[in-house]
Amino acid sequence: MQKGAIRVQTENIFPIIKKFLYSDHEIFIRELVSNAVDATQKLKTLVSVGEFKGDLGALEITVKLDKEKKTLTISDRGVGMTAEEVDKYINQVAFSGAEEFLNKYKGQGDGTNIIGHFGLGFYSSFMVSNEVEIITKSHKDAPAVRWECDGSPEYTLEETTKEDRGTDIVMHINEESEEFLDEHRIQTILEKFCKFLPVPVKFGDKQINNTNPAWTKKPSELTAEDYQGFYKELYPFSEPPLFWIHLNVDYPFSLTGILYFPKINKSYEIQKDKIGLYSNQVFVTDEVKEIVPEFLMLLHGVIDSPDIPLNVSRSYLQGDPNVKKISAYITKKVGDKLDEIFRNDRAGFEEKWESIGLFAKYGMMTDDKFQEKGNKFLIMHDVDASKYYTLEEYKQETAALQTNKDGNIIILYATNPIQQDSYIQAAKNKGYKIVKMDTLVDAAFINTMESKWEKVSFTRVDADIVDNLIDQNEPSDSVLTQDQEAKLKELFGHLPQLHVKVELKGLSAEAQPVIVTRPELMRRMKDMAAAGGSGMSWYASMPDEINMTVNANHPIYLQILNEGDEGRQQKKVRNLADLALLSQNLLTGADLTAFVNRSVELMEGEKNN
Numbered sequence: 001m002q003k004g005a006i007r008v009q010t011e012n013i014f015p016i017i018k019k020f021l022y023s024d025h026e027i028f029i030r031e032l033v034s035n036a037v038d039a040t041q042k043l044k045t046l047v048s049v050g051e052f053k054g055d056l057g058a059l060e061i062t063v064k065l066d067k068e069k070k071t072l073t074i075s076d077r078g079v080g081m082t083a084e085e086v087d088k089y090i091n092q093v094a095f096s097g098a099e100e101f102l103n104k105y106k107g108q109g110d111g112t113n114i115i116g117h118f119g120l121g122f123y124s125s126f127m128v129s130n131e132v133e134i135i136t137k138s139h140k141d142a143p144a145v146r147w148e149c150d151g152s153p154e155y156t157l158e159e160t161t162k163e164d165r166g167t168d169i170v171m172h173i174n175e176e177s178e179e180f181l182d183e184h185r186i187q188t189i190l191e192k193f194c195k196f197l198p199v200p201v202k203f204g205d206k207q208i209n210n211t212n213p214a215w216t217k218k219p220s221e222l223t224a225e226d227y228q229g230f231y232k233e234l235y236p237f238s239e240p241p242l243f244w245i246h247l248n249v250d251y252p253f254s255l256t257g258i259l260y261f262p263k264i265n266k267s268y269e270i271q272k273d274k275i276g277l278y279s280n281q282v283f284v285t286d287e288v289k290e291i292v293p294e295f296l297m298l299l300h301g302v303i304d305s306p307d308i309p310l311n312v313s314r315s316y317l318q319g320d321p322n323v324k325k326i327s328a329y330i331t332k333k334v335g336d337k338l339d340e341i342f343r344n345d346r347a348g349f350e351e352k353w354e355s356i357g358l359f360a361k362y363g364m365m366t367d368d369k370f371q372e373k374g375n376k377f378l379i380m381h382d383v384d385a386s387k388y389y390t391l392e393e394y395k396q397e398t399a400a401l402q403t404n405k406d407g408n409i410i411i412l413y414a415t416n417p418i419q420q421d422s423y424i425q426a427a428k429n430k431g432y433k434i435v436k437m438d439t440l441v442d443a444a445f446i447n448t449m450e451s452k453w454e455k456v457s458f459t460r461v462d463a464d465i466v467d468n469l470i471d472q473n474e475p476s477d478s479v480l481t482q483d484q485e486a487k488l489k490e491l492f493g494h495l496p497q498l499h500v501k502v503e504l505k506g507l508s509a510e511a512q513p514v515i516v517t518r519p520e521l522m523r524r525m526k527d528m529a530a531a532g533g534s535g536m537s538w539y540a541s542m543p544d545e546i547n548m549t550v551n552a553n554h555p556i557y558l559q560i561l562n563e564g565d566e567g568r569q570q571k572k573v574r575n576l577a578d579l580a581l582l583s584q585n586l587l588t589g590a591d592l593t594a595f596v597n598r599s600v601e602l603m604e605g606e607k608n609n
């Protein structure tokens with residue numbers, strides 16, 4: 001028997017590793033199963049380079065619980081270790097045998113997807129154990145050995161008997177960690193970290209993993225059903241995905257994966273953190289914020305890259321050049337895919353737009369490269385629901401009617417087609433094209449694109465300038481006499497609302513008697529303030545600026561002017577103004593109550609007359 005002290009640089013490093021190596025204690029399972037996978041993969045490499053010729057047996061990893069002995073055992077049939085190797089790889093903390101192996105067999109064989117490289121993983125077992133045993137028999141012709149350590153820097157190493165080649169790691173679970181003696185808990189952890197490991201992992205009679213997940217295969221080997229099937233494996237309860245992108249790069253970083261675009265029916269269903277980050281098929285995290293650009297966080301699926309530095313801090317990740325390149329690569333792939341679907345299957349693209357649009361717009365606002373691509377495939381939905389325009393198509397179709405004096409195309413939009421219907425109808429009668437901008441991101445999208453798209457501005461269909469878009473559309477003279485006009489102006493002059501500008505115009509007799517509009521800019525500022533834009537609260541407190549256009553050609557005014565009773569005239573005019581405000585959701589509180597009371601009063605008056 002050999003006895004000795006574990007050699008570490010700093011005396012007190014061991015307890016530190018024990019306690020603080022990982023904040024999540026459950027990670028010890030990932031580390032130990034990864035080591036078992038590495039040992040098995042190494043053996044396969046040795047076979048493929050002709051260095052091992054013996055009987056392989058069943059190359060699988062087993063996880064066993066013994067509740068009575070309070071042990072958790074992880075066994076593999078990999079390369080095993082000789083006494084010298086245990087001394088070298090285990091007794092030297094932070095010496096990685098994985099790294100050493102990789103360097104030796106670089107470019108040889110086919111089993112070189114080794115997980116470890118920090119040389120610390122094994123010690124995570126002490127986070128949950130009083131004592132850890134290693135019983136191991138090397139693939140080389142050497143006696144089996146048993147190593148044991150109780151978590152102090154003292155270990156024992158002795159010869160033992162073991163029939164099969166490979167390693168058993170026996171953890172004597174400590175009192176605080178008894179949760180790891182619960183079958184269900186172990187099952188859950190194994191399913192989380194080991195679901196796609198390349199070597200079979202068995203717990204009880206059940207195999208935990210799919211050793212050959214779709215992302216590790218070549219796209220040419222996979223059918224649409226394979227991709228959909230894998231999606232179901234990842235998210236058993238989700239609707240089928242809309243489309244997917246198979247990622248596959250070797251240089252300048254290595255990355256594989258499949259990203260799926262989920263069906264989004266309602267914006268509140270958007271789920272983030274649905275992308276799993278893997279390293280050589282070991283699950284690492286589902287927090288991929290730094291690696292995947294934020295606007296792509298709605299995607300689901302798997303990214304696997306051994307090149308992402310996993311054990312370092314998040315703030316470091318953000319500055320990592322590989323991480324930046326990966327993020328740019330994913331953005332490019334997604335842009336290309338959307339462009340491809342748009343060009344090859346426009347109808348299918350339009351059908352999916354409800355789901356795609358939200359994130360496409362968000363992407364265009366936040367990523368200039370993505371925006372460049374998006375300019376071609378972004379589509380805008382006509383309020384009539386049967387038609388979509390790209391920016392270019394909209395420009396072409398509206399150039400004749402919707403160009404203002406600065407030569408800018410005015411994109412007319414509706415945020416609430418039902419509420420804004422009267423304006424939409426009026427604009428349509430003039431031949432204008434109106435698009436729907438009614439999703440979560442549209443207000444911000446409009447603001448951003450106005451500064452990015454040249455010679456384009458947006459105007460809401462009920463804005464004050466819609467009528468002035470085209471010069472020849474000037475209103476005609478009103479049918480009223482000058483005296484009647486003067487009287488009407490006077491009646492409207494009594495309106496008590498602040499910041500209301502009243503203008504008399506001779507519009508068509510079918511147009512509403514009073515039309516309320518708000519200056520586009522002020523309305524947008526207030527909308528942004530209401531949505532909680534930073535630095536915008538000042539706008540929220542501003543009184544609303546409202547323009548009222550009185551359509552002097554509406555027949556109701558002749559009727560009102562013929563009314564004898566001045567009081568009733570005023571009330572009726574006030575009601576017309578209130579109705580216009582009401583249609584814009586601008587009549588609230590005491591004004592609304594007054595309107596209701598006044599309406600009842602006027603109706604009673606009608607009865608008595």
Ligand code: ADP
Binds near residue numbers: 035039115
């Ligand atoms: P890393 O995996 O990063 O190299 P670990 O602390 O997890 O570091 O493991 C240290 C070394 O111990 C490994 O590189 C390997 O050489 C050896 N080792 C650990 N577990 C096993 C095992 N189950 N079979 C064979 N060797 C192992």
Ligand code: MG
Binds near residue numbers: 121
């Ligand atoms: Mg390891």
